[in-house]
Amino acid sequence: MRRDVFQAIADPTRRQIINLIAHQTLTPNGVADSFDVSRQAISKHIQILAECGIISIKQQGRERYCYVQPKKLDEVTDWLADFRKSWESRFDKLDDLLANMQVKTNNNSKSQ
C-alpha cells in the first residue's frame, strides 16, 4: 500500500485526526475519544498516518503521544501562503491608515 502524504490525507477521518492533533498533543486514546468509531479503527488510522510520516508517536513515561510533522505537509502546500496573506491584509489596511495620517498632517501644516 502507498505510504505518502496523499495517502495520509485521502481519508476524511485521517484529515480530522491531523486537524485534531495539529492543535493539541494527544494520546491515541485521547484521539479516539473525539470520534464515534471504534478505538481499533482510530488506531489503524494513526498507524497509517505514522507510516506516511505525517505524525510521529513518542513514548513519554507510560503514555504514548501523537505529534504532527508539519514539514511533511510542506511537500504538497505552500505553508506560508496563508501567513503571507494575513500580513498582506494587515499591511493594506496600514497603507490606508498612513495615507490618511499624511493627509491630516498636510492639512494641519497648511492651516498653521
Place this chain on the structure above:
Amino acid sequence: MKNQTKITAEKGVQELFIHREFEAPRELVFKAFNDPELITQWLGACDMTMRIDYFDSRTGGSYRFIHSTPQGQEYAFNGTIHEVLAPERLIRTFEFEGLPERGHVVLETATFDVLPDNRTKLTIQSVFRSVADRDGIVASGMEYGVNDSHKKLDELLEKMVNQPA
C-alpha cells in the same frame, strides 16, 4: 502599484522575516505600530476585529490584544515590550494564549529604515522557541489568530487531496 509583502523562512531554522515597504515617512509608520488608537485600525488581519486589553507601550511595558472573528470567536495574545526606540526599533515578545501550555513565546524585532522619497522599509524578525514551533504556529494560523475552528486546515487538506499525486 502595491508594495509586496515578502516572507523569508529558511528551512530548518527557528526564525522568519517579514519585509515590507511603505509610502510614508518612518515616524508615521513607527507611530502606527506604537499608538493604541492606530494599531487597532490595522493589526486585526482579514475580517478580524481587534481590541486592546492593555497596551503599556514603553521599554519594560506589556500588552494584551484580543482578536475576534465576525462569529464571535476570540483569540488573545500577550507579550512584554523590551525596547521602544522611536522611530527605529521595537522589540517585544508575543505569545498566543490558545495553546495548551505556556512558554511558546516568539521574540519579535521590528526595524524601521528610512528610504529616499519619504518612504520606509519595515523588517520584522520573529524568533521562535524551536523549528517545530515556527512551522506549527505559522502553518496552523495561530500566529495571527485566523484559525477559525479548524476550518482553514480543513480547506487546506481538501485542496491537497484534489492535487494530483
